Amino acid sequence: MDLSYAAEDEAFRAEIRDWLATHLRGDWARLKGVGGPGRDEEAFEERLAWNRLLAEHGWTCVGWPVEHGGRGLSLWQQVIFHEEYARAEAPYPVNHLGETLLGPTLIAFGTPEQQQRFLPGIRAVTELWAQGYSEPDAGSDLANVKTRAVLDDDTWVIDGQKVWTSNAHLSQWVFVLARTEPGSQRHHGLSFLLVPLDQPGVEVRPIEQLTGGSEFNEVFFTGARTAADLVVGEPGNGWxxxxxxxxxxxxxxxxxxxxxxxxxxxxVVDLARRTGALDDAVLRDRLASLSVELEVIRAQALRGLSTLEGGSDSAAGGGAGSIFKLVWAGWHKRLGEVAMEVAGPAGLLARGESGYELDEWQRLYLFSRSDTIYGGSDEVQKNILAERVLGLPREPKGT
Known part of the structure; x- marks a missing residue:
């Protein structure tokens, strides 16, 4: 695979790099490095304003087709955009779920009316979205969903509970996987619904995390409603x-x-140098291994992307998505462990007036423990690769 960039791609890299250098200054410069997994509540209103500035200049939804409000960038130009955005330490987007998940899903599976209703708000960052998938008994085993929705004339009536719903307390809408065919089991009889959060019958309860934030939530639906035409795809085919x-x-x-x-x-390397931990040959070897592994992970991710299309399922491209999830999650978890070794005894102590203010390495260690669970656990990714890619026998189910 050729990982080099054409002249027009490098010209685009210069364009986005110059734009970020011009705009990410003054008051905006204070937002550098703010937000991200485990820190989604940081400076939320300021990041929202920054994201709307991006939208005004056409820098949201850059990979969407032009006819849907995007820039229609090529795969490599999208990679360039996201890499340069990260290199500039620009603040973490506030509508990641809407822009990178729901928007492309509506483009792939939605009706023209759904696209016209929701895509402009996502692109302009005026409507924020949460993901209603996981439940107390249906996390990585998503086919075990029990939340129900019943069609009442022109309205779906929804009852059930979702959990680990990122940023539901900051969002206006949630896309919900619900069981709409009574008596159905597993992946049959599920529907993909678009549900407003600001209504009677919806209760959002933030969950405090080990890292001190509360980006995750429980969401309870008790007779909540959404319009009958706000089902993506055919009813019962939501899987x-x-x-x-x-x-x-x-x-x-x-x-x-x-x-x-x-x-x-x-x-972490700089911290090891300052603490003297870098003099330890074993630790130095682990840091070197992490560096090499990261380069391999990036190359593998780019190779995998070239085999995928929007709307492909998790077995597409030889399970490229599952492989990438496995390798980056394990790598990041190991980095957190090494960071704690480098920090030494000081890494065991929380500080601050509250008695529980974490530094960046403590937060890295604690949050990275969840990397191998959220977004599909390691066990589920391995089952996808074994059963759906390699064709091995299905894992026996308990009775």
């Missing part, structure tokens, strides 16, 4: 839509993670 969305979850924007990871690794 295919949901799987297409999860394929998008490990798309172009995730490649930019490796830029942030490289910055974190450099920070």
């Amino acid at each position: 295919g839509v949901a799987m297409g969305l999860l394929g998008l979850e490990r798309g172009v924007s995730t490649v930019a993670q490796t830029v942030g990871y490289a910055r974190e690794l450099a920070g």
Whole structure:
């Protein structure tokens, strides 16, 4: 695979780099490095304003087709955009779920009316979205969804509970996987619904995390309603839509993670140099291994992207999305462990007036423990690769 960039791609790199250098200054410069997984509540209103500035200049939804309000960038130009955005330490987007997941899902599976209703608000960052997939008994085992929706004339009536719903307390809408065919089991009889959060019958309860934030939520639906035509795809066929969305979850924007990871690794190396931990040959070897592994992960991610199309399910491209999820999650978890070794005894102590203010390495260690769970656990990714890519026998189910 040729990982080099054409002249027009490098010209585009200069364009986005210059724009970020021009605009990410003054008051905006204070937002550098703000936000991200485990820190989504940081400076939320300021990041929202920044994202709307991006939208005004056409820098949101850059990979969407032009006819849907995007720039129609090529795959490599999308990679360039996200990498340069990460290198500039621009603030983490506030509508990641809308822009990179729901928007492309509506483009792939939605009706023209749904596209016209929702895509402009996502692009302009005026409507924010949350993801209503996981439940207390249906996390990585998503086919075990129990939330129900019943059609009442021209309205779906929804009852059930979702959990680990990122940013539901900051969003106006949530896309919900619900069981709409009574008596159906597993992946049959599910529908993909678009549901407003600001209504009677919806209760959002933030969950405090080990890192001190509360970006995750429980969401309770008790007779909540949404219009009958706000089902994406055919009623009862929501599993295919949901799987297409999860394929998008490990798309172009995730490649930019490796830029942030490289910055974190450099920070850990610098900390090891300052503490003297770098003199330990074993630790030095582990840091070197992490550096080499990260380069391999990036190359593997780019290779995998070239085999995927929008709306592909998790087995597409030889399971490229699952492979990428496995390798980056394990790598990041190991980086957090090494960071704690480098920090030494000081890494065990929380500080601040509250008695629980974490530094960046403590937060890295604690949040990275969840990397191998959220977005599809390691066990589920391995089952996808074993059963759907390699054709091995299905894992026995308990009775």
